[in-house]
Amino acid sequence: MLYRSLGRTGLEISELALGAARGTEDRAQFIPTLHAIIHAGINFVDTAEGYGDSEEALGEALVGHDDVIVETKHCPYESYAVGAKFVGTGEKLTAAAEQSLRRLRRDRLDILLGHGLRTVESLDRFMNDGCYDAMVKLREQGKVRFLGISELSEGDGTHEVLKKAVPSGAFDVVMLTINFLLQTAIDAVVPLCREHGVGTVVMMPLNQASRESGLVSLPAATECVRRHIAEGNLPAEPPYTEAELFDFLKPYSIPEAGLRFVLKQDVSACCVGMRTVERLEENLKAVAPPYMDEARYARLIELFGRIQQQVR
Numbered sequence: 279m280l281y282r283s284l285g286r287t288g289l290e291i292s293e294l295a296l297g298a299a300r301g302t303e304d305r306a307q308f309i310p311t312l313h314a315i316i317h318a319g320i321n322f323v324d325t326a327e328g329y330g331d332s333e334e335a336l337g338e339a340l341v342g343h344d345d346v347i348v349e350t351k352h353c354p355y356e357s358y359a360v361g362a363k364f365v366g367t368g369e370k371l372t373a374a375a376e377q378s379l380r381r382l383r384r385d386r387l388d389i390l391l392g393h394g395l396r397t398v399e400s401l402d403r404f405m406n407d408g409c410y411d412a413m414v415k416l417r418e419q420g421k422v423r424f425l426g427i428s429e430l431s432e433g434d435g436t437h438e439v440l441k442k443a444v445p446s447g448a449f450d451v452v453m454l455t456i457n458f459l460l461q462t463a464i465d466a467v468v469p470l471c472r473e474h475g476v477g478t479v480v481m482m483p484l485n486q487a488s489r490e491s492g493l494v495s496l497p498a499a500t501e502c503v504r505r506h507i508a509e510g511n512l513p514a515e516p517p518y519t520e521a522e523l524f525d526f527l528k529p530y531s532i533p534e535a536g537l538r539f540v541l542k543q544d545v546s547a548c549c550v551g552m553r554t555v556e557r558l559e560e561n562l563k564a565v566a567p568p569y570m571d572e573a574r575y576a577r578l579i580e581l582f583g584r585i586q587q588q589v590r
């Protein structure tokens with residue numbers, strides 16, 4: 279495993295990280311899988327108060343593994359829906375962090391993020407109406423080490439929230455969307471984070487895939503391209519309409535190419551769900567610098583670099 283700096287935090291984190299949004303319900307499967315993941319050198323896990331029983335499962339599985347860095351999140355909205363109302367307050371954030379500490383069985387949260395900040399207006403409210411002050415207080419009390427935010431999962435390609443938040447100096451870490459079907463953050467956010475010493479944890483490297491659409495298999499990737507064509511993000515013409523569209527990626531599978539594309543970026547880590555040891559073994563194959571040759575990489579930029587919004 280290779281390790282990269284998490285911005286100015288001083289933490290060195292594994293470039294392949296675990297996204298624990300799903301797959302924690304079956305503890306008999308989750309706990310040995312997590313231990314295999316740690317054994318492989320992965321030392322960074324992303325979770326959230328809103329990911330089902332993820333924090334509790336991690337709390338149980340990480341006993342004796344204090345060196346594993348856990349990032350968790352508090353959502354200051356009514357729900358995870360795109361248009362959800364901002365309802366964040368300092369009191370709610372503090373109470374949520376205390377609950378996360380209890381569920382994770384830790385004295386201190388390594389990283390606490392505001393979850394899915396979706397508009398500049400709500401970022402301003404987060405900063406000025408108590409949430410951010412509560413985060414800072416938790417840090418002063420030694421209950422949180424580092425602060426951050428994640429952008430909205432349904433990436434719109436503008437990254438306006440992160441473009442405002444990163445230069446403010448308020449945050450040590452951001453979670454951002456990059457995959458080869460939504461490349462916008464590569465130019466819009468990553469250099470800004472590098473300039474300001476902010477750590478970059480990539481989410482949705484496989485485009486928040488479902489079995490039907492996303493970067494998990496050739497049929498799912500083909501379906502995702504079809505949906506982009508239907509949305510007008512890609513032209514309804516060759517090569518997008520050809521069955522051979524992804525042939526140039528061989529011998530990589532679609533998910534391996536997806537992870538290699540992200541790992542090639544100047545980011546701190548690529549966070550992906552791995553609910554079985556088989557998935558771990560598949561995804562470890564991508565940890566192989568230089569990750570992707572220039573010809574394949576340039577072709578992915580040429581084909582999909584124009585896409586400005588996520589389609590799932």
Ligand SMILES: NC(=O)c1ccc[n+]([C@@H]2O[C@H](COP(=O)([O-])OP(=O)(O)OC[C@H]3O[C@@H](n4cnc5c(N)ncnc54)[C@H](OP(=O)(O)O)[C@@H]3O)[C@@H](O)[C@H]2O)c1
Pocket residue numbers: 296297298299300324325351393394428429430431453480481482483484485486487488489493494495533534549550551552553554557560561
């Ligand atoms: N706004 C936010 O803060 C936010 C939003 C979204 C995600 N996240 C974080 O980012 C992480 C990754 O995001 P995600 O939404 O893409 O979730 P994910 O949990 O990584 O979803 C991955 C999907 O890809 C599949 N997969 C993984 N490795 C594969 C492989 N080698 N071959 C084929 N399929 C593979 C999984 O399938 P199987 O289940 O069949 O293995 C799963 O369906 C999440 O776990 C979460 O921690 C944060």
